[in-house]
Structure formats: C-alpha cells, structure tokens
Amino acid sequence: MTVGEANQSSVSEFLLLGLSRKPQQQHLLFVLFLGMYLAIVLGNLLIILAISADSRLHTPMYFFLCNLSFVDGCFSSTSIPKMLTNHILGIQTISFHGCLTQMYFFIVFGDMDNFLLAVMAYDRFVAVCYPLHYSTKMSRQLCALLVIGSWVTANLNSLLHTLLMARLSFCADNIIPHFLCDVSPLLKLSCSDTHLNDMMILTEGALIMITPFVCILASYISITRAVLRVPSTKGKCKAFSTCGSHLAVVSLFYGTIIAVYFNPSSSHSAEKDPAATVLYTVVTPMLNPFIYSLRNRDLKGALRKVMGRKRFSVW
Structure with missing residues (x-):
C-alpha cells in the first residue's frame, strides 16, 4: 500500500460540526430547521401538485x-x-463515501437551480419580446430539451468535481466546520495537492455559474428594452408583472450566492460560511413557493383546488 493510499484509508468518516457547538443553540436550531424543512417540502409539493392538476397551467412557464x-x-x-438525524442520534459523523455522495447531489441540485433560473429567464424573454411566436418558439420539444440538457450538464459537472475529490488523500484531520460536505471545506482537509481541484473550480466551475447568470442579465436587458417601447402604462405594468416573481427569486438566489462565495470578509471564515450557506440551501427554497404563489392568480386558483378550499385567505 502506498503512502497516499494509507493516508486516504486512515480517514473513513468526517465530523460535521454543524451551525453551533452550544447545546442550547443546537436544540433551537433543530426546531427551526425542522420547521423550515417541512415548509420547504410542503410548499414545493403543493406547487407541483397544483401545476399537475390544473390543465391551464400546462405551459412552458409552469x-x-x-x-x-x-x-x-x-x-x-x-x-x-442528515443534520436533523445527527442531532436526534447525538452524533456528528458522516462516512467518507457518504460525504462524497452528499457533495455530489449538493452540486447537482445547486447547478440545476442555476440552470432552471436561466431557462425561465429565456422563457420570459420570448413571452415578452416575441408574444405572437411564443407557442412555436417554446415548443414542448424545446422545453424538454432545455430541462434534460440542464440535468445532463449538472450531473457531468458534479461527477467531475466528485471524482477529483475522490482521488485526494485525507490524513488525520477529519473535522468539517460546516453542516454539510461542500467542496471548499473538504479541500482544506486534504493532505494532497489540490491544485487541479482549485483550477477546475476557478475555470469550469465558474463557467457553470457565470454563464446562466449572464444569460439572465441579457434576457432581462432585452425584456426591459421591449417593455419601455410599450406605449401604455398598463401594458408596461402587465409585461413587468409576468417577470416579477422570477426576478425576485433570481435576486434572492444570486444575492445569497454572492454573499457566500464573493464576499472577502466571509470567504475564509469557518463561522460565517455555514450561516451564509443556509441562505441559499434553506431560506431560498422555502421562500420560492410563497414568492410565486403570492404574485400569480392562476397558481393561487390551482392551489385552492388542490387544498379543497374555496377561499385561500392566507394569500
């Protein structure tokens, strides 16, 4: 057995320190995150059921x-x-392979959020700038191709970073000051040369994140120009209202991403990184259903049907 293999085999599990090491705060965080997770699952499940049940919502946007x-x-x-389970069982460990698996899916779904927001921005661009050709441009085949392409790209990107991580050696230090296995804290624990990993994050990883963001910016610049050419104020308000919910979600998602990865004051802070990561892994998915349902009459109507109520007084 080589030295590198011995080092890697010496670490069979990692310790996830979570968001707090104080028992009283841990109990409070458990209740808070349990409530937020239930809201995420229920809110997004209702959106899926409402769209699936109402034939009027079987459009590209929905x-x-x-x-x-x-x-x-x-x-x-x-x-x-995993974080809630660790709290209940009183453990902080995650196996080496479990950690890589968590990292893989974390990257996949993070990338998918990024890609879908770009695809939705393109959909709004076509709806506002080419309303007469919307049905032909946004065909079912194109919509399916955009989603499938996003899934394939996200999985390939995640597989690349996971395989690069799996080749590294991990020595005695196995404590992760985070509540999940993310790329950055794992690289800090490795006793191997991480130059290739860092280079791929700065090049391929940055390209994966920046390209959809540029597409979103380009779409909304074109949308703004098109709306400003609309003569009536009512027409302008109607055009902007179709993009309002998506723009709010985009701002929330990328705002939190920038706060985590592009803020020099928090880029090397073990305390701030996990707290900032909560914003886009927990808070954003929880708020998205409320943002879309609050601003969309058709979706509110579909939600009323799903919940079997004539009045949806909460909204």
Whole structure:
C-alpha cells in the first residue's frame, strides 16, 4: 500500500460540526430547521401538485416552475435531514463515501437551480419580446430539451468535481466546520495537492455559474428594452408583472450566492460560511413557493383546488 493510499484509508468518516457547538443553540436550531424543512417540502409539493392538476397551467412557464420546485425540495434534502438525524442520534459523523455522495447531489441540485433560473429567464424573454411566436418558439420539444440538457450538464459537472475529490488523500484531520460536505471545506482537509481541484473550480466551475447568470442579465436587458417601447402604462405594468416573481427569486438566489462565495470578509471564515450557506440551501427554497404563489392568480386558483378550499385567505 502506498503512502497516499494509507493516508486516504486512515480517514473513513468526517465530523460535521454543524451551525453551533452550544447545546442550547443546537436544540433551537433543530426546531427551526425542522420547521423550515417541512415548509420547504410542503410548499414545493403543493406547487407541483397544483401545476399537475390544473390543465391551464400546462405551459412552458409552469413546466419550468414545476421542475424548479422539485429541485428546490431535493436541494434542501441533501443536507437538512442528515443534520436533523445527527442531532436526534447525538452524533456528528458522516462516512467518507457518504460525504462524497452528499457533495455530489449538493452540486447537482445547486447547478440545476442555476440552470432552471436561466431557462425561465429565456422563457420570459420570448413571452415578452416575441408574444405572437411564443407557442412555436417554446415548443414542448424545446422545453424538454432545455430541462434534460440542464440535468445532463449538472450531473457531468458534479461527477467531475466528485471524482477529483475522490482521488485526494485525507490524513488525520477529519473535522468539517460546516453542516454539510461542500467542496471548499473538504479541500482544506486534504493532505494532497489540490491544485487541479482549485483550477477546475476557478475555470469550469465558474463557467457553470457565470454563464446562466449572464444569460439572465441579457434576457432581462432585452425584456426591459421591449417593455419601455410599450406605449401604455398598463401594458408596461402587465409585461413587468409576468417577470416579477422570477426576478425576485433570481435576486434572492444570486444575492445569497454572492454573499457566500464573493464576499472577502466571509470567504475564509469557518463561522460565517455555514450561516451564509443556509441562505441559499434553506431560506431560498422555502421562500420560492410563497414568492410565486403570492404574485400569480392562476397558481393561487390551482392551489385552492388542490387544498379543497374555496377561499385561500392566507394569500
């Protein structure tokens, strides 16, 4: 056995420290995260059921929203159940292979959120700028191709980073100051040369994140130009209202991503990184169903039918 293999085999599990090491805070965080996770699952499940049950919502916009709700629920499920289970059982460990598996799906669903927001921005661009050709441009085949392409790209990207992580050696230090197995804290624990991993994160990983964001910006620049050419104020408000919910979700998602990965004051902080990660892994998936349902009459009507109530007084 080589030295590298011996080092890697010496670490069979990692310790996830979570968000707090104080018992009183841990109990409070358990109740808080349990409530938030139930809200995420219930909220996104209702969105999926409402869209599936109402034939009027079988359009490209709601098709992408349905996929986004599914991805949001899965995104949070990669980390929160494990964190809650560890608290109940009084353990902090996660196996080496379990950690890589969690990292793999965390990257997959994070990328899918990113891609779907870009696809939805393109959908809104076509709806506002080419309303007469919307049905032909946004065909079922194209919608399916966009979603399938997103899944394939996300899985390939995640597989790349997971395989690069699996080749590294991990020595005595196995404590992760986080509540999940993310790429950055794992690289800090490795006793191997992580130059290739870092290079791929800065090049391929950055490209995966930046390209959809640029597409979203380009779409909304075109949308703004098109709306400003609309003569009536009512027409402008109607055009902007079709994009309002998506724009709010985009701002929330990328705002939290920037706070985590592009803020120099928190980029190397073991205390701030987990707390900031909560924003886009827990808070954003929880708020997305409320943002879309609050601003959409058709979706509110579909939700009333699903819940079997004539009045949806909460909203």
